[in-house]
Every structure is written in C-alpha cells, then in structure tokens.
Amino acid sequence: MYDAIVIGAGPAGLQAALTLGRMHRSTLVLDSAQYRNGPVSHMHNVLGDDGTAPAEHRARARAQLTAYSDVTFRTAVAESIAGVADDFTVTLEGGEVERARRIILATGVTDELPAVPGLNDLWGHHAFACPFCDGHEFHGAEIGIIGAGPRSGHLLALLGPVVGGITVFPIETAVTDDERAILEAGGARVAAEIVDSVRAGADGGVIVTSGGADTELAGLFLASGSIRQHSPFAAQLELQMLSSGAIEIDDFGHTSVAGIFAAGDLAHRATMPGPVASVIQAAAAGQLAAAFVVQELSA
Incomplete structure (x- = not known):
C-alpha cells in the first residue's frame, strides 16, 4: 500500500513526486512514456529551462528524484482505478494491481487538431x-x-x-x-x-x-482545435467535468471524488476559462496537489 500513486510523469507528475518524496511519503509514479509536449523540440517560457528540450527536462528531474528512496518509478500504463480514499486499486496494462491511499492524476490531455x-x-x-x-x-x-x-x-x-x-x-x-x-x-x-x-x-x-x-x-x-482527456479515468470515476473538457478541481487539486487529486492541464478550477498549457503551471499544480495529499495523510 503506497501513500500515493501518481499517474503521469510530465511536469505535474514529476513535481508531485518530488514534493511527496521530500516528505517521506511512499510514492509510485506510473510513466506511460507519452507526453503532450513529446513532439516539441524546445520548450519556452520556463524559468531556468527556456529553450530546453522537454526530454532533457524530464531526464534531469528523474535523475534528481533518485535521491528520494520513497519514490518509485515504473514505466507502465494504468488502465483503471477503483476503490475509495485510503484504499484505491490501480490496475495496470497486463493485469497487475497496485494500491494506494491517495491518487494524483497527472495524465494530461491530447490535442485534437x-x-x-x-x-x-x-x-x-x-x-x-x-x-x-x-x-x-x-x-x-x-x-x-x-x-x-x-x-x-x-x-x-x-x-x-x-x-x-x-x-x-x-x-x-x-x-x-x-x-x-x-x-x-x-x-x-x-x-x-x-x-x-x-x-x-x-x-x-x-x-x-x-x-x-x-x-x-x-x-x-x-485558431481551432480542442483537447480531450488523455486517460479514461475521469469517465471511469465519474469526476465532475467542465465545459472545457477538463476535470474540475478546487484550489488544492481535489476532484469531486474524495482521495482523487488532479494536476496539470487535464484539470482547472471553475473560475478559469480553461486549462493553462504551461510547464510551470503544471509543475505548480503538481506541487500543490501533493502538498495537500501530505496534509490529508497527516491529519
């Protein structure tokens, strides 16, 4: 039983893992190796990494996370989530099951061109x-x-x-x-x-x-196109959705299902017109969600 399973290893998921690891919370990060900015040669408007290739940014983050023994990475695709807060099960492609007290969804969106x-x-x-x-x-x-x-x-x-x-x-x-x-x-x-x-x-x-x-x-x-959820979890869990196609969260990353958090461009608050496609914003959302996972588990 992990304290948290983070599904997704882009900026939101990696920052969530770092925050959880620094607080010595056992964390499993599931990395499907599919990223919204995967086709991008260089990312911009990222302080300290302006012009850096996204793959280089992710690799450096992964290397830094090896310092935290409570964080485990697996290259795996999560297929379904079931259960309730303090006892969630995540079924992986191939049928293997992992368990956690909290879930952070950081699976992002897919651009519909x-x-x-x-x-x-x-x-x-x-x-x-x-x-x-x-x-x-x-x-x-x-x-x-x-x-x-x-x-x-x-x-x-x-x-x-x-x-x-x-x-x-x-x-x-x-x-x-x-x-x-x-x-x-x-x-x-x-x-x-x-x-x-x-x-x-x-x-x-x-x-x-x-x-x-x-x-x-x-x-x-x-000037046209749309987004869709990259993963099936919003539909599976019947999460509250917004007209933008994103998951509705509160100021702390909670979704409408207790124990399920969402961070990154797959989710936003109802006061926002849509998700922000930003590496820094995604990382900030991952940090915030992870911090409130820690708060809940410490209560």
Whole structure:
C-alpha cells in the first residue's frame, strides 16, 4: 500500500513526486512514456529551462528524484482505478494491481487538431497553439494563423506586437465580410481561399490553399482545435467535468471524488476559462496537489 500513486510523469507528475518524496511519503509514479509536449523540440517560457528540450527536462528531474528512496518509478500504463480514499486499486496494462491511499492524476490531455492534411507532421516544430510558448521565436517574421474563428482575433492581438506580419487562413469555409473586416482592422491579411494542406518548407511551414497556391511562412499558429482527456479515468470515476473538457478541481487539486487529486492541464478550477498549457503551471499544480495529499495523510 503506497501513500500515493501518481499517474503521469510530465511536469505535474514529476513535481508531485518530488514534493511527496521530500516528505517521506511512499510514492509510485506510473510513466506511460507519452507526453503532450513529446513532439516539441524546445520548450519556452520556463524559468531556468527556456529553450530546453522537454526530454532533457524530464531526464534531469528523474535523475534528481533518485535521491528520494520513497519514490518509485515504473514505466507502465494504468488502465483503471477503483476503490475509495485510503484504499484505491490501480490496475495496470497486463493485469497487475497496485494500491494506494491517495491518487494524483497527472495524465494530461491530447490535442485534437483540425483535419488538415500534414498538420500532425508539423505539430510542435512549425505549427503551434500557444503564443506565450512559441511566439517570440518568430519576432519580426511572417506567420500564418490557421482558422478564422473567435480565437483567431485573440491570437492576432497577442502575436501582432511580436511578429512582422500575420495572414489568417480559413478552414472549411471562407470568412464572412464581417469577419474579414474585424481581422483586417486588427492588422491581419486574410486569405481568399481555404486551407487544403500544410507541409514543411525550407525555413518554416507551407500552407497550400484550395486553389493550389503555396505560401511559406516562418511559423503557423492554430485558431481551432480542442483537447480531450488523455486517460479514461475521469469517465471511469465519474469526476465532475467542465465545459472545457477538463476535470474540475478546487484550489488544492481535489476532484469531486474524495482521495482523487488532479494536476496539470487535464484539470482547472471553475473560475478559469480553461486549462493553462504551461510547464510551470503544471509543475505548480503538481506541487500543490501533493502538498495537500501530505496534509490529508497527516491529519
């Protein structure tokens, strides 16, 4: 019986493990070796690690965690969770069962990209979602925004002061006259034709429109797409969910089921409009959830 099982070994799970280990709480970390930022070459906006490869960041954290004998890592996929606080069982792929008094879910989310041929291949290298994470690298350069929905105006406002120019490329249907007027008033150019496909170019991403025209840009940002839970546990445990697709938590990482905590971009408070895709925010959430696991176990 572990004090806690942490499911997921990204920033939230690793920081949770560190906090638990420092308080000498027996902890099992289950690492599926699948990470949201797995395709990303370099992560940014991370104090002390700006520009570091995510794999290097994880490896350094894992090496530091070897100093804590109460923390055990296993490369394994968790398939189901059952039980109640102080006696949870986690069934692994293959049927093995582990037990713990508390569970911290840190399994993250999966990005659901728009159905644009070639986009998956560019994701994390030439195509991005977060201007805070990746906008600065394109300062003074020409970029494209894929999608002309409400988020395109938001991206335009954030990236406009950073980059040299922005062209918005609609998906599926051309923009309306009103949408075009709003985007152009914000300083963007608006492509007349919809996106047909994307591919890598010599120095960035190439957008091919329905008429066959190629436009090479330094970087591409998505104004459409969604997220989904990477793991099945929210549904299995019937956790309270938010309209963003994330698990609802309170200020301390508690979910709606006693003894189950969630940390990282799979969860957020109801006062937030959505999860924050940030390594630092995920680590902070993992630390907070782990601290309150310790508090509960000490009561």
